[in-house]
Amino acid sequence: MPQLPALASFRPRLMRDLKGYDRDRLFKDVGAGATVGIVALPLAMAFAIASGLKPEAGLWTAIIAGFIISALGGTSVQIGGPAGAFIVIVYGIVERYGVANLLISTASAGVLLFLLGLFRLGTLVRYVPVSVVIGFTNGIAVLIALSQVRDLLGLEITKMPADFFAQIGTLAGHIQSFNPYAFGLGVVCILGLFAWPRLWAVDSQFRRQLDQIQTVSALRATSRLPAPVVALITLSLLAWALHMPVETIGTRFGGIPQDLPAFALPDFSWETVKLLVTPTLTIALLGAIESLLCARVADQLSDTPKHDPNQELMAQGIANAVVPFFGGMPATGTIARTVTNIRAGATSPVAGMVHALSLAAVVLLAAPLAQHIPLAVLAGVLMFVAWNMGEWREFNRMKRFSNHYRLMMVSTFLVTIVFDLTVAVELGLVLAVVLFVRRQSEIxxxxxxxxxxxxxxxxxxxxxxxxxxxxxxxxxxxxxxxxxxxxxxxxxxxxxxxxxxxxxxxxxxxxxxxxxxxxxxxxxxxxxxxxxxxxxxxxxxxxxxx
CATH class of the missing domain: 3.30.750.24 (STAS domain)
Incomplete structure (x- = not known):
């Protein structure tokens, strides 16, 4: 009788990293976690709003899922939460099936992710060709940028469609409602996000001149603030002080509740689950790819032990299975926040747990202030995220690779934009198999x-x-x-x-x-x-x- 494959052991990295844990590492993790919590604040709200959800959905996803992923995951320094890659997927599901069905899809995807890790299938994600990953990543970046044009231009559009060409048509049809104040805030935000880290670079002229000023220590303390937070605070104050006629979180959503999220069961039926097979597979596939790619980046940038892909998928699965019951959205590993965590000195998953707790404290204490944040500023933040998310240099480097590589990357990129991610990944994998068979047959x-x-x-x-x-x-x-x-x-x-x-x-x-x-x-x-x-x-x- 054939033996069943051995199941993966449930061993969170936290248990390993707490051995020999000391005060010095605790201080580093607390500092890193607080820094990442500040960075996560504007991103979590922006991701939720761009996905067609309320801002608190992104915030509590970052808090709850971020804590679970760090506490139970298979990496030492990865930060989990809502990600830009999910914006297009979530918006499409909300548009076609509604928020309630998004919650069911997310919970079902969580169960699937846990099973992938339990049955040691985490390594299968590595079989997705890099050309396919680059193609759909760049396609998602384009769609994220397109989804933010409405708020960046301040257009008066009640609801954006999910289809690419329909979005372009809707934007063109409402261009007469262009708001120069919103556009100005968005452009200043984007320029500031690019300029802020360059101003404080060691070799910048601005930094050299400040070295001559006696108050340089206080100014350097300011330089540690993340650029999105600086943009959010300064531009929100500017819009409020000048009474700019721009749409804010308060005018569109009525602000952010200051209470803890309530536990609620979505309407569940097997008939509904059957209709949501494709969205569920899409969330699970993208969540697995994003989280394990992020874990590999963390391995390269930090001195911590290499990640356990199966444990990471089990943690991602638990987080995505729990978050929907608190009104959350899909979560995965996030590269930008993980890199920030590493650079801030994180040494263990404690930093990720502190990030979630510090973000919760900010939400509970300062939620009323969020109603003054202009949506154009959040649009500027997401435009910047989309730019950094895309592997744009790969288009220029395509000439160095084979026609097979070019075909897979370009076709996946275009299909992601015109149709959706599921079709793009399916097409990319089919092309990869066909071209591999052809190449092997030639050998x-x-x-x-x-x-x-x-x-x-x-x-x-x-x-x-x-x-x-x-x-x-x-x-x-x-x-x-x-x-x-x-x-x-x-x-x-x-x-x-x-x-x-x-x-x-x-x-x-x-x-x-x-x-x-x-x-x-x-x-x-x-x-x-x-x-x-x-x-x-x-x-x-x-x-x-x-």
Whole structure:
């Protein structure tokens, strides 16, 4: 009886990192967590609003999911929460199925993510080609930027459609409601986000001049504030002080509740779940890819032990299964906040837990102030996120790679924009498989190396599989042209592998040779081809006809 594969052990990285934990590491983690909590504040609200949800949905997702992912995850420094990659997906689900069904989809995706980790399938995500990942990442970045044009221009549009071309048509149809105040705030926000870190760079002229000022220590303290937070505070104060006629969180959503989120069960039925199979798979696939890609980035940037992909998926699954019951949205690993966490000195998952708690404290204490935040400023933050999210240099580097790579990347990019991520990833994977089969079939060769009147020897190279069996037809043709008995020797010392389709082609070749009174012989069979021939009985038939 075949044995079932061993399940993954549930071992959160936190348990390992707390061994030998000391005061110095605690101070570093608390400082890093508080910094990331401040960074997460504007991003969480912006991601939720752009997804068609209320800002508190993003905030409490960052708090609850962020705490669970850090406490139970398989990495030391990764930060979890709402991510820009989900904006397009979530908005489409809300548009087509409604918020209640988004919650069911997210919870179902959480269960699926947990099972992927439990059955040790975390490594499968690595099989997605990098060209496909770059293609849909750039496509999502374009869609995020497009979704923010309404608020950046201050257009009076009640609801944006989910379709790409419909969005463009809607924006063009309302361009007459352009608000120069909103546009000005958004542009200043974007420029400030680009300029802020450059102003405080060690080699900047601005920094050199400040070195001559006695109050440089206080100014340097200001430089530690994240650029999105500086933009949010300064531009919100400017809009409020000047009474700018721009839409804010308060005017659109009525502000952010200062209470803890209530536990509520969404309306659940199996009939609804059946309709949500595609959205659920999309959330699970994207969540797995994003979280494990983020974990790999964290491995490269920090000195902490390498991540456990299966434990990370189980933690992501638990977080996504819990968050919907508090009105949250899908969560995953977030690269920008993870990098901030690492650079701030984080040493363990405690930093991620502190990030969630500090964000909760800010929400509960300062929620009324959020109603003054202009939506154009949040749009500027997301435009900046979209720019940093895209791998735009890859388009210029495409000329260095094969046509296969270009086809997969460009097609995935375009389909992500025009249709949706699910179709794009499916198309990208299908193309990857087809092009891989084609490339492998080109590698296989059957070359004649010696020939007499009664015998011909062929050297086999590569893998004889379903995509390469047509090349055996050339040997069959030589047998038919011989007119009389012909012995065929196949030198298989360089035959790497053989599948059942390849075996069937060899069976047909053997029958044609035996029909004419000749025999088929193999030399130097490797283990895998020999094993398949023995198990199928083909080796016995060869010996009987010898």
């Amino acid at each position: 296989f060769r059957a070359e004649p190396v010696a020939e007499t009147d009664q015998q011909i020897t062929f050297q086999l190279y590569g893998s004889l599989f379903f995509g390469a069996v047509a090349k055996i037809d050339a040997i069959v043709a030589r047998v038919e042209q011989a007119g009389g008995p012909l012995n065929v020797v196949l030198d298989a010392t360089r035959l790497i592998s053989l599948d059942t389709s390849g075996l069937d082609a060899l069976e047909s070749l053997h029958k044609e040779i035996a029909k004419r009174g000749g025999r088929l012989e193999f030399l130097g069979l490797n283990e895998q081809p020999r094993s398949l021939m023995e198990r199928s009985g083909f080796a016995d038939r060869l010996r009987e006809s010898a």
